[in-house]
Amino acid sequence: xxxxxxxxxxxxxxxxxxxxxxxxxxxxxxxxxxxxxxxxxxxxxxxxxxxxxxxxxxxxxxxxxxxxxxxxxxxxxxxxxxxxxxxxxxxxxxxxxxxxxxxxxxxxxxxxxxxxxxxxxxxxxxxxxxxxxxxxxxxxxxxxxxxxxxxxxxxxxxxxxxxxxxxxxxxxxxxxxxxxxxxxxxxxxxxxxxxxxxxxxxxxxxxxxxxxxxxxxxxxxxxxxxxxxxxxxxxxxxxxxxxxxxxxxxxxxxxxxxxxxxxxxxxxxxxxxxxxxxxxxxxxxxxxxxxxxxxxxxxxxxxxxxxxxxxxxxxxxxxx
Numbered sequence: 001x002x003x004x005x006x007x008x009x010x011x012x013x014x015x016x017x018x019x020x021x022x023x024x025x026x027x028x029x030x031x032x033x034x035x036x037x038x039x040x041x042x043x044x045x046x047x048x049x050x051x052x053x054x055x056x057x058x059x060x061x062x063x064x065x066x067x068x069x070x071x072x073x074x075x076x077x078x079x080x081x082x083x084x085x086x087x088x089x090x091x092x093x094x095x096x097x098x099x100x101x102x103x104x105x106x107x108x109x110x111x112x113x114x115x116x117x118x119x120x121x122x123x124x125x126x127x128x129x130x131x132x133x134x135x136x137x138x139x140x141x142x143x144x145x146x147x148x149x150x151x152x153x154x155x156x157x158x159x160x161x162x163x164x165x166x167x168x169x170x171x172x173x174x175x176x177x178x179x180x181x182x183x184x185x186x187x188x189x190x191x192x193x194x195x196x197x198x199x200x201x202x203x204x205x206x207x208x209x210x211x212x213x214x215x216x217x218x219x220x221x222x223x224x225x226x227x228x229x230x231x232x233x234x235x236x237x238x239x240x241x242x243x244x245x246x247x248x249x250x251x252x253x254x255x256x257x258x259x260x261x262x263x264x265x266x267x268x269x270x271x272x273x274x275x276x277x278x279x280x281x282x283x284x285x286x287x288x289x290x291x292x293x294x295x296x297x298x299x300x301x302x303x304x305x306x307x308x309x310x311x312x313x314x315x316x317x318x319x320x
Contacts (some may be wrong), residue, residue, distance in 0.1 A: 025054030025269045029079045030066035033156075034185060036209050037082035039289035040259070040281065042299040044081060046307050047279075047314060052271050062158060067091040071101045073264030079276065080260040084111055087160045087255065090237045096260070103266075103273075104258045107280040111255035113161065114220035115152070116206035118196050122219050125201070130172055130221045133203055139177035142201040149179040153188045153204035164233045165205050167248045172223075178203065189294070192216055209286035211294040223251035257281075278317045 027048055031041040045056035059077050061069070069077035083104065085092060095102040117127055125138060132138055133152065142150025152169060155162025162182055169180045188204050189212060195202035196216050206212060206220060224230070230249040234242040259276050266273045285306075292302045307314055 025052055025271050026056075026075075027054065027078045027265065027269055027272045028057045028059050028075060029081060030061045030069070030077045031058040032062060032066065032080070032082065033060075034082070035211060035290040035293050036286045038299055039286060039293060039303065040081035041079075043289075043303040043306070044079065044259075044276070044279070046300070046303045047275060047317070048272055050304075050307065051314060051318060052275065054269065054272060063088055063091060063160075067095050067102065067260070070260065070262040071095045071099055073101060073262045075262075075264070075268065078262045078265045078269075078272075083258050083260045084161075085256045085258065086253075087164075090160070090235050092260070101263055102260050103263050103277075104260050105277050105279060107278065108256040108258040109281045109283055109286070111207060111209065111257045111283060113205070113207040113252040113255065114223065115165075115203055116218045116220050117201065117203050118192070119217040119219045120196065120199065121201050124199075127201075128219075128222060130168075130174075130223050132221070133174050134172075134177050136177065138201065142178070142203060144200075144202075147179070149177060150201065150203065151181050152178045153191070153202075154180045154182060155205050156184050157182050160235055161205065161207075163235060163242065164246075164248060164252070167233060167243065167246045171247055171249050189215070192218070209283040209290060211287065211290035213287055214291035215294070224249060226251045226253045228253075257283075274319070275317055278319065280313075280317065 025048065027044075029041045029044055031038055041058050045058060048054045048056040061077060063080070066077050066080045070080065083092065092102075092104065096104055115130055122128060125141065126132070127138055133142075133150065139150040144151060152174070154165035154169065166180050169175060169178060191202055192204060192212065193216065206218065212218065227250040230247070232247045234246045236242045239245060259279060261273065261276045289302055289306070293299050
């Protein structure tokens with residue numbers, strides 16, 4: 001009897017210790033505004049809570065605030081779910097390479113960037129190249145406000161990619177014909193839908209993963225093949241004279257999209273840190289997430305269903 005009591009007590013102690021270890025696994029996940037990042041943030045939270053048994057909280061923020069919080073390592077924000085490189089290289093150089101306080105996951109997925117128009121407009125007007133936007137008759141078909149120039153959406157305020165795209169509009173010789181527009185992503189999506197319904201022209205920065213590839217029939221415009229020698233893109237955070245010193249005359253290279261996390265998380269929540277290193281996504285999966293979310297589905301429900309349907313894939317992230 002004595003041995004049984006001791007055995008039961010030992011088992012209870014182990015169970016309690018295990019529960020305490022799980023309870024200590026906590027993470028605060030940065031949630032930037034774009035839909036793909038929102039989806040991945042919810043996905044990480046779902047896996048942490050249902051598969052690791054930890055606690056996860058989403059914290060809204062932009063790139064600068066999330067990286068700063070990860071650098072401080074106090075647990076205010078531990079994770080950036082969707083770091084695009086080299087777009088956000090100014091942050092990774094500062095905090096990953098120089099300060100050494102932030103880590104990047106080792107399993108990125110590929111992101112693609114270009115400019116697009118609707119397939120219907122492309123076929124009706126033989127618009128297949130970025131340089132077709134410099135044809136005066138095409139620019140006039142994209143002039144919605146009557147100022148003599150067409151509009152081209154280059155990204156949202158604060159996006160590093162919007163800065164690069166503005167340089168491209170200049171260096172591709174489009175400035176006399178097209179006006180670069182910065183506006184929230186939701187404005188772009190609504191304008192694309194309106195232009196498709198009305199059969200009018202609209203050019204816009206497009207990238208994958210993104211819901212728009214599922215929402216509308218769009219086509220990317222060709223650009224000169226990526227050439228590092230012709231792709232000198234300086235960000236305002238690096239030089240106040242960034243615009244005049246930059247020169248971009250080629251397409252973007254394929255992007256690496258990774259998860260970043262505070263190195264302090266390795267000590268505080270090692271199971272979560274291991275998970276973040278091993279998550280492997282792809283642009284098709286993230287685009288589908290974004291499509292469902294922008295269609296009105298709750299992000300938490302979208303990723304919960306996906307995790308349930310892709311148990312083996314999630315197990316591989318957990319080393320099971």
